[in-house]
Amino acid sequence: MESKLRAILPDAELIRMYEQMVLSREFEESCAEQYTKGHITGFLHLYSGQEAVAVGATAGLHRDDYILSAYREHAQAIVRGAEPRRVMAELFGKRTGICKGKGGSMHLFDPNLSFMGGYAIVGGQFPIAVGLAFAAKFRKEGRIVACFFGDGAANQGTFHESLNWARLWELPVLFVCENNSYGIGTSVARASALPDIHRRTCGYDIPSERVYGMDVIAVYEAIKWAAEWVREQNRPFLIEAITYRFRGHSMADPGKYRSLAEVELWKSRDPVPAFANRLVEEEIATEAQLEGIRQQALVTLADAVKFAEESPWPEDSEVWEDVYA
Amino acid sequence: MTQLNMVQAINLALREEMARDDRVVLLGEDVGRDGGVFRVTEGLFEEFGPERVIDTPLSESAIVGAAVGMAAYGLRPVAEIQFLGFIYAAFDQLFTHAARIRTRSRGRFTAPLVVRTPYGAGIKAPELHEESTEAFFCHMPGVKVVVPSGPYNAKGLLMAAIRDPDPVLFLEPTRLYRMVKEEVPEGEYTLPLGKARIARPGGAVTVVAWGSMLQRVMKAVEGYDAEVIDPMTLSPFDGETLLDSVKKTGRLVVVHEAPLTCGLGAEIAATVAQEAILHLRGPIIRVAGPDVPVPLAKLIDHYLPSPERIRAALDEVLQY
Numbered sequence: 001m002e003s004k005l006r007a008i009l010p011d012a013e014l015i016r017m018y019e020q021m022v023l024s025r026e027f028e029e030s031c032a033e034q035y036t037k038g039h040i041t042g043f044l045h046l047y048s049g050q051e052a053v054a055v056g057a058t059a060g061l062h063r064d065d066y067i068l069s070a071y072r073e074h075a076q077a078i079v080r081g082a083e084p085r086r087v088m089a090e091l092f093g094k095r096t097g098i099c100k101g102k103g104g105s106m107h108l109f110d111p112n113l114s115f116m117g118g119y120a121i122v123g124g125q126f127p128i129a130v131g132l133a134f135a136a137k138f139r140k141e142g143r144i145v146a147c148f149f150g151d152g153a154a155n156q157g158t159f160h161e162s163l164n165w166a167r168l169w170e171l172p173v174l175f176v177c178e179n180n181s182y183g184i185g186t187s188v189a190r191a192s193a194l195p196d197i198h199r200r201t202c203g204y205d206i207p208s209e210r211v212y213g214m215d216v217i218a219v220y221e222a223i224k225w226a227a228e229w230v231r232e233q234n235r236p237f238l239i240e241a242i243t244y245r246f247r248g249h250s251m252a253d254p255g256k257y258r259s260l261a262e263v264e265l266w267k268s269r270d271p272v273p274a275f276a277n278r279l280v281e282e283e284i285a286t287e288a289q290l291e292g293i294r295q296q297a298l299v300t301l302a303d304a305v306k307f308a309e310e311s312p313w314p315e316d317s318e319v320w321e322d323v324y325a
Numbered sequence: 326m327t328q329l330n331m332v333q334a335i336n337l338a339l340r341e342e343m344a345r346d347d348r349v350v351l352l353g354e355d356v357g358r359d360g361g362v363f364r365v366t367e368g369l370f371e372e373f374g375p376e377r378v379i380d381t382p383l384s385e386s387a388i389v390g391a392a393v394g395m396a397a398y399g400l401r402p403v404a405e406i407q408f409l410g411f412i413y414a415a416f417d418q419l420f421t422h423a424a425r426i427r428t429r430s431r432g433r434f435t436a437p438l439v440v441r442t443p444y445g446a447g448i449k450a451p452e453l454h455e456e457s458t459e460a461f462f463c464h465m466p467g468v469k470v471v472v473p474s475g476p477y478n479a480k481g482l483l484m485a486a487i488r489d490p491d492p493v494l495f496l497e498p499t500r501l502y503r504m505v506k507e508e509v510p511e512g513e514y515t516l517p518l519g520k521a522r523i524a525r526p527g528g529a530v531t532v533v534a535w536g537s538m539l540q541r542v543m544k545a546v547e548g549y550d551a552e553v554i555d556p557m558t559l560s561p562f563d564g565e566t567l568l569d570s571v572k573k574t575g576r577l578v579v580v581h582e583a584p585l586t587c588g589l590g591a592e593i594a595a596t597v598a599q600e601a602i603l604h605l606r607g608p609i610i611r612v613a614g615p616d617v618p619v620p621l622a623k624l625i626d627h628y629l630p631s632p633e634r635i636r637a638a639l640d641e642v643l644q645y
Contacts, residue, residue: 100431109430116397116434121421127387128422131394131402138350138376138400157414161384165391168382322432323466324561325490 004282008217009059011284017059017216018279019293021051021272024075026297027084028247030305031074031091035251039309040091044105045072049246052271053148053178054079056219057241061146061174061227066114066132068125069148071106072178072245073118076148080113084300085307094311101314102322114143122183123156125149130162133171137234144172144230146223152183154197163204166236174230175206175238176223178213184249185257198240206236213241214271217278244269329509332502334476335365335441338483339403341513343373346401349487352379353388353405353441362407363443363502389415389440393423393492396438401487409444409496410453416461423492424467439486439493444472445537446582446629447500451621455499457536457583457614462494463560463592469493469518470559474539476507481516482557489518498536505540521563523570527552530576530642533567533593535559538580538630545635549643559589564596571597575606576642580630585613607645610638 005014028046035044047054054075061067069076074091078084082098090097091105098110106120116132119125129147136143153159154177166173177197181188188195198208211222219241226237244266248255255263279285329337343349351357351366357380360367370378381388385406392402406412412419423436445457462470469491473479479497486493524539529550534542539555546553552570556563571577577597579590590611597609612630620628 099429099433102431103429107429109426109434111430111433117426118429119422121417124390124417124422127384127390127418128394128397130387131391131396132398133394134391135395135398135400139398158386158390161382161387162390164382165384165387322428324469325427325432325435 005217005278005284006282008221013059014279014284017055018275018285018290019297020055020079021216021275022294023084023297023300024051024054024078025272026294026301027074027078030301032247032251034091034305040105041093042104044251045249046247046251047072047075047245049266049270050178050180050213050243051075052216052219052275053176053213053241053243056216057146057176057223059220060223062143064114065143065227066116066136066145067148068116068129068145069118070122070125070150070153071118071120072150073108074105077108077110077113077115080115082108082110082113082115085304088304089308089311092308092311093313094308095314095318096307096311100318123149123153123158126158126162129173130165130171133166133173134169137171142231144174144227146174146176146227148176148178150183151177151179151181151188151197152191154200155191163201163206163236167204167206170235172230172234173236174223174227175236177238177240178243179240180243180245182249182258184253187257198238201238206238208238208240210240210242213243214269214274216271216275326508326510328506329476330503330506331473331476331479331497332363332365334480334509335483335497336367336369337509337511338480339366339369340372342484342487343369343377345513348399348401349403350377350379350395350400351403351405352381352392354381354383354407356380356405361405363499366405385411385415386418389418389423392438392440393418393426393436396436397426397434401437403439403441403487406440406442408454409442409458410456412442419468419492419494420465424465427491428467435490436492437490439483439495441495441497443499443502444496445498445500446619446625447498447502447537449622449625452618455619455625457581459496459559460583460587460589463589467492469561470496471518471557472496472498472536472559473557474498474536474555475501475505476509478516478557480509481514482518484513485515485518488515493518496536500537501540516557519558519561519563521554521556521558521566523552523566524555525551525553527574529574530578530639531570531574532578532580532639534580538582541630541632542580542635545632546639549639551639562593564600567593568597568601571601572604575604576645577605577609578612578635578638578642579609580612580635582614582629584616585611586616588613607642610642612638
């Protein structure tokens with residue numbers, strides 16, 4: 001039997017997590033619209049369906065723990081505290097963006113939030129997370145590094161190199177696999193000799209756990225426990241969160257590789273209404289309050305889009321900036 | 326003053342930088358307890374301990390990637406890749422992350438790291454242990470590429486590279502590791518990155534060469550009125566020193582051991598053709614390795630630009 005939410009977190013924190021989930025969802029839906037209008041160009045990978053992972057995980061970390069992620073990371077940046085309007089402006093390529101319109105959708109960075117990307121190369125972030133964790137341990141600052149990655153990245157060499165290093169040097173890295181079952185159009189079962197990603201760590205003597213990634217509180221509890229274990233033990237841990245993306249790999253993906261029935265099944269597990277129902281059932285919020293939160297998110301996003309639209313483009317001369325010091 | 330070879334000069338630079346700045350850490354395969362396959366890091370493990378001289382697993386991609394993370398956190402990592410030919414597994418980390426973290430994050434995350442690696446012909450092994458693929462790395466905006474040509478400038482350039490705010494690939498010509506000794510002062514001195522030096526003044530022809538070819542060119546040009554330029558930093562390239570020299574001499578020969586096609590000589594020739602063609606009296610000649618993998622043992626002597634080929638190029642261009 002599930003424990004009551006109030007036994008886990010105070011009401012205000014639960015409500016805040018719900019706000020973050022709704023904001024993340026609405027942000028992505030808004031991005032889709034802006035992409036269709038041609039305001040966002042290039043590739044756009046949306047997080048809809050996976051919100052419980054970013055929100056639950058971020059809540060389980062300390063504010064100054066490093067977060068690295070892959071290219072489906074808008075929600076992670078926003079949940080960490082990036083302003084939606086500045087993330088939207090970044091996606092538009094405007095100079096008011098969080099990387100002044102030079103990083104774009106796949107490369108969000110903010111040192112003030114200890115948020116270090118944003119990696120478009122699958123598995124590129126693993127060794128960098130190891131290096132950060134080495135430095136954090138070297139400096140004895142008590143920070144850990146949360147390294148998010150997808151199921152596809154577990155087949156990259158850097159995954160194995162980095163697990164080996166993290167265990168060998170006893171580094172405070174929390175690896176978080178967001179297993180959404182597909183690397184673009186190839187399912188985990190068709191790409192991985194051992195589809196249970198969390199079991200792969202046994203070759204490196206790293207403990208691991210699987211969690212149901214559509215339940216924000218389950219993710220929160222798993223990450224919180226694991227993050228403290230990593231911090232105290234100064235050793236790596238891996239969490240595999242089972243989740244699903246409701247949209248295609250990117251906006252350019254028609255998603256022909258999965259059945260409508262499968263998508264509908266997972267949509268019936270949508271983490272946002274599931275959490276809403278629990279909040280109402282346990283009388284933490286009323287339906288009217290939750291609808292108010294959604295309306296507030298829509299206002300925030302209307303402002304974000306307007307801000308991005310009205311923001312200036314970078315000057316041509318800025319193409320030369322920040323290549324070298 | 327002490328006479329040191331290049332291995333000793335690099336070792337001294339590392340030791341002094343590590344003593345000066347506790348953020349400087351070394352990492353790489355066998356750099357610690359073993360002292361490095363070329364003994365470049367010998368004694369540093371004993372002096373600074375395993376937390377600052379780190380023996381890594383055989384994982385080139387993780388070596389460079391971890392250095393990016395360390396640098397972003399505020400350390401000053403100096404990574405060693407055992408041979409330039411082993412760096413290709415780490416190409417991704419160097420090119421897609423080290424080179425671009427600054428641009429992507431608009432300068433708020435940076436990667437002030439050095440990747441040192443022996444390179445070029447010198448130990449009569451074939452291909453991967455012997456090749457000169459510096460041009461790949463000059464095609465990476467965001468990364469600086471430095472090649473010393475002797476013990477003195479190796480120390481000064483490495484100290485500058487460690488202090489540089491950008492990622493630096495530091496290519497150490499294996500042929501020169503123990504070939505020559507020079508006076509190398511103790512204590513700090515830096516040579517600016519991105520600045521070439523005139524290794525020998527002259528008036529009739531400009532010769533550009535770096536690394537071990539510089540040493541070979543210096544001998545080959547004896548008896549010629551040749552001005553020899555040692556770029557020391559290949560990227561960003563010091564075009565000003567190059568153009569000033571060519572405008573004076575009107576002739577240019579570029580010598581490199583890398584294969585001819587798309588080697589750095591092509592870029593240097595194009596720059597001169599574009600910026601100084603009216604000063605040229607004759608064709609620009611490239612003396613380079615052939616477009617083949619570096620061969621084994623005796624055939625290397627055939628592969629490398631020989632003093633005869635260098636002098637033939639000088640004779641040809643001086644006819645104009």
